[in-house]
Amino acid sequence: MFDLRRADLHLHTSCSDGRLSPAELVRRAREAGLYCVAITDHDTIDGLEEARQAAARWAMVVVPGVELSVQVEEEEVHLLGYFFDPAHPALTEALAAYRKARMERLSAMLKRLEEVGVRLSEAQVQAVVGRGVPGRPHVAQALVTAGYAESYREAFQRYLLPGGPGYVPKPAWTAEEAVAVLHEAGGIAVLAHPGEHLRDRVFRALLQAGIDGIEAVHPSHSYYLVQHYRQVARDFGLLETGGSDYHGHRPEDDALLGTCTIPYPRVERLRATLQATRA
Numbered sequence: 001m002f003d004l005r006r007a008d009l010h011l012h013t014s015c016s017d018g019r020l021s022p023a024e025l026v027r028r029a030r031e032a033g034l035y036c037v038a039i040t041d042h043d044t045i046d047g048l049e050e051a052r053q054a055a056a057r058w059a060m061v062v063v064p065g066v067e068l069s070v071q072v073e074e075e076e077v078h079l080l081g082y083f084f085d086p087a088h089p090a091l092t093e094a095l096a097a098y099r100k101a102r103m104e105r106l107s108a109m110l111k112r113l114e115e116v117g118v119r120l121s122e123a124q125v126q127a128v129v130g131r132g133v134p135g136r137p138h139v140a141q142a143l144v145t146a147g148y149a150e151s152y153r154e155a156f157q158r159y160l161l162p163g164g165p166g167y168v169p170k171p172a173w174t175a176e177e178a179v180a181v182l183h184e185a186g187g188i189a190v191l192a193h194p195g196e197h198l199r200d201r202v203f204r205a206l207l208q209a210g211i212d213g214i215e216a217v218h219p220s221h222s223y224y225l226v227q228h229y230r231q232v233a234r235d236f237g238l239l240e241t242g243g244s245d246y247h248g249h250r251p252e253d254d255a256l257l258g259t260c261t262i263p264y265p266r267v268e269r270l271r272a273t274l275q276a277t278r279a
Helices: 022-031 048-056 089-115 122-129 136-145 152-160 175-184 200-209 223-236 251-256 264-278
Strands: 006-011 036-039 061-072 075-082 188-191 213-217 239-242
Touching (some): 006 061, 006 264, 022 048, 048 061, 061 175, 122 136, 136 152, 175 200, 188 200, 213 223, 239 264
Parallel strands (some): 188 213
Antiparallel strands (some): 061 075
16 A cells, blocks of 8 residues: 655754754644654754654654765765664764864854954854854854844855855864764764765765765755666665755745655665664
8 A cells, every 4th residue: 555654854953054943843844744754953963852752742753863064085075864873972972072163163263254354253153053053054144133244145155155254164074984973873874965966986985984875855856866866776775865955944945845755664664774784
């Protein structure tokens, strides 16, 4: 019998750079007809427990998730982690160290901005961050609030793009380090949104690092690109995932919620494959 339950394995909350709280995002996901979600905030799992508690009200499934920035062949690549133990020391210690590095980056960005006459305090940025991990989107919003830019886009273009006065590269793990941490915590590592320009050298390096899967379904992927990455998954023995990459800042984001999905039985197969590998 065909199973109509749907899953979205790529969602962001206010714990990183999303607009909605974990509980509110789960509520929206339920209204959009989703049965299973993965909260994949950038470099933090702080929203996981709140999401689980919210999902329990409606008997929804929440997959533990996270999105990590890694460096591969001098390129920044994002890895999605799933099914790990959120309390595993290897993961919690690595995320704490990364959060510290992000705070140091924020200080460096603010210092560079001050050198060109833009005086922004950590408190002003933290007011935007809330309980999340600070990044360029939060600085951009703080710049708008402080009157240094009229829009989020202008703040990025004037100050925060590579080469701009406030740009500081994001701290990044190597792919090997990130994959090893996810595996040690009992999870899997999946290449996020490979897009149209995934270089062969980068992909080979990720395979060498031990990735387990690839995100085939993503809003930036056309129908033909989805089919291409499904074939790549088959050719290289990789697991296949997908999701909306929902952040909630753009009007079109809400249209993606509940439509950019994968069948829930595929999530069950992912879990079964992981359990078999562990055994």
